[in-house]
Amino acid sequence: MSAEDRPRSTPRCPRCGATEARVISLFGAQAITLQYRCATCGCLYEAVRYEAPEGSDEPDAPPSG
Secondary structure (H helix, E strand, O other): OOHHHOEOOOOOOOOOOOOOEEEEEOOOOOOOEEEEEEOOOOOEEEEEOEOOOOOOOOOOOOOOO
């Protein structure tokens, strides 16, 4: 499995900035997002499933191919 195919590390909470969160749904509003619940403040948020490829200008691009 290439680095592009692995799920991203837990993103930062948009409310408190913590990185400790639990995935509550494998699909958010879009198929390429995950739904998280922040372990610190309880905020629910979504983040793109995959990290941006090395050298990419896009912060959260899904893998190509």
